[in-house]
Amino acid sequence: MNFHMLALVVVLLAGLEQSWAASCVVDSFTVKEDFDPKRYAGKWYALQKKDPEGLFLQDNISAEYTIGDDGSMVASSKGRVTLFGFWVVCADMAAQYTVPDSANPGKMFMNYQGLASYLSSGGDNYWVIDTDYENYAITYACRTLKDDGSCEDGYSLIFSRNPRGLPPTIQRSIRAKQEEICMAGQFEPVLQSGTSLLNVYPKGTCAAKGSLLAWTETPTDD
Template sequence: MVCNFAVLQLCIYTVMSRMDYFRFVLLTVLASFIEDSLAISCVVDQFSVKNGFDHKRYSGKWYALAKKDPEGLFLQDNISAEYSVDEEGTMTASSKGRVKLFGFWVICADMTAQYNVPDPHIPGKMEMAYKGLASYLSNGGDHYWVIDTDYDNYAITYSCRRQKDDGTCDDGYAIVFSRNPRGLPPNIQPIIRQKQEEICLSEQFEPVLQSGACP
């Protein structure tokens, strides 16, 4: 009788152990499936921008607080941009920032830009034509995507200059802007970090000095 009871206990223990094992395997597979389904895509064309972007609310002055640089020459620090919208709805900007030329010459550069919206259903995705107001500064065109903004405190913009064959970005840049050159409210920081992850640039930003060198 005791022997039979012991065997029964062993059988129950074995069955329960197998059930726990299968349950563990099932949960592992399920967790992997959920993780894959929630994975952030780094394909540029799948990045989301500010829904219903309002150019007029965006107008005014912004200060860069952090940036991820592209390849080549780019504004170094004390970066600011002032946006305006004319009667026809076209947005333009004048921007300033320090730039290092020829590896040693640091100056305050003035740039201008004009923006157009290729698809009126996605006003947050713009094309930017920019030029430097001096002959040694670059001219050209880039995407200008407003990934997110609350218009009053922060904005994060993105541009991919060159894509890889798989649709991910091979050369791009992004800027975190603030209305206040001294920084952003603490409650905004988690939003910024989330948006940096969504454009696959988490931990690639560096702070931008705002010392008033280019008023």
């Protein structure tokens, strides 16, 4: 009896594992339908992030997207990063975006460059999983796939137009999307420390206007 029960448990676990793997196949993830880069353009502040392996921006992350005359999207982004384990610098990055499939504009490819010799350059997918254009956006990139099509090494950012946070109703929608891209529970808050960075960077190049109160805070009108 015990042997049969054990065999049943093993079969059930194997089935659950296969089901999870199938639901986490990256190519099955949906992105924002009919993504409109013109509405997406403007300033965004990162509130949460799931880091990839290796070096990544740590806090005070912001990005500003603009649309060129030819309709292509470019961005300038900023954030603090720690190099060599001790050197904290303000990283300025630039990026250009292309759309491999015009029928799916929410799935873009991003070429990025660090605007200093000690910052990296490269390319990643840039998928806009969801956005309402006015409040929040969820971006996703998978750098390395497993044999089963799920993601081995990827990252995601939760952006807001307001560095102080998002209302609870939007937070619930975002958590649902985090589950859909198989990253639930893997995100960490992104500090937006505002004027406190002015003492370190006199020009305020890494400082967001205002401050992030908390992920659970609802912004109030000034």
